Amino acid sequence: MPDRISLETKGVVIHQGATPISQTIHPGEIVGLAGLDGHGQERFLEVLAGLQAPFSGEVLLDKAGRSTAIGGFRKAVANGVAYLPRDRRATGIFPTQSVLDNFAISTVGRDARLGLISFASRRRRYETYREKLSISAPKPTAAITALSGGNQQKVLLARALALEPGVLLLNDPTRGVDVATRHVLYDVFRELAREGMALVILSSEIEEILLLCGRVLVFRENHVAAEMSGETMTTENVIAAMFGRAA
Structure with missing residues (x-):
């Protein structure tokens, strides 16, 4: 059983001049990231993974009441964070192995x-x-x-x-996979959350986020334009936030 870890951003700025992002992802929670391409959700996920440095602010992991700042990818992995990249062929698999x-x-x-x-x-x-x-x-x-x-x-x-992580960061994890595989992955993600893992899922499909996640952060122009959960988490509301419109 992996350690129960909370992931927190304190005043994280992912692009110069953007609004700071302060969020906490708790153990057992599945949080979705949505937005139009290039509006910051992928960069935010990479900041959480230690792959990108924020312009300001910090990312903290809390394990058993002890906080550790993520200072890079290796440190993130060593402290219980795992990251699944979007492009498995370019940045995931080793094709000769x-x-x-x-x-x-x-x-x-x-x-x-x-x-x-x-x-x-x-x-x-x-x-x-x-x-x-x-x-x-x-x-x-x-x-x-x-x-x-x-x-x-x-x-x-x-x-x-x-790696037995406490936090799993997923960058469009079902992109390009068949329907049967997609549902196997959905079941796995839900089971991991039930076991106490914190998951953050970036998806290009709004329906997938609504199906899997307890709340969603919608990005526009490199900041969180809207945060939704419960009854407010609808396709119409997510799309409206992505385009900067009131639902």
Whole structure:
């Protein structure tokens, strides 16, 4: 069971002159990010992951009452944050490597025994996540490129979950995957939240956000133009906020 971690932004400015963003994402919460392309939601997610530095403000992780500032991607990962990129081909998979190597590349140290890699341990960890995510692969040693796009995405998610994070940041996680894979991923995300993980999901599909998330932050011109939850979280309201109109 991963640690229960809260993710907080204090006065985070993602673009010069933009309004500061102060938010807290709690354990067990799924928060959606929406907006027109280029309006800041992706940059905000990358700031949360430590991949981009904010113009000002800070991102804090709270674990067991102790706060830690994210000072970069490595520090974020070390403190329980996992990030799933949008473009799996360009920034996710290692196309010349096997399914097993793609899965294990972020957690090599966990397979070491007396200074040597235990391939049996690596295989067992992979099998755990293969079953959990219903990964369809001919064999672990098969090339990652032999898998469908949806199964490649599942391998990347398995890699992220193998870090045992308390916070999972997802950049358009169902982009380009088939309907069956999409629903498997939805079930996994909901189960992770039930177990106490905090999830932030950027999606280009409003319906997906409404289906999965307890609240949504709508970005316009690099700041949060609207925050919605409950009955106010409708397609019409999200679209209106994206275009700077009153619902």
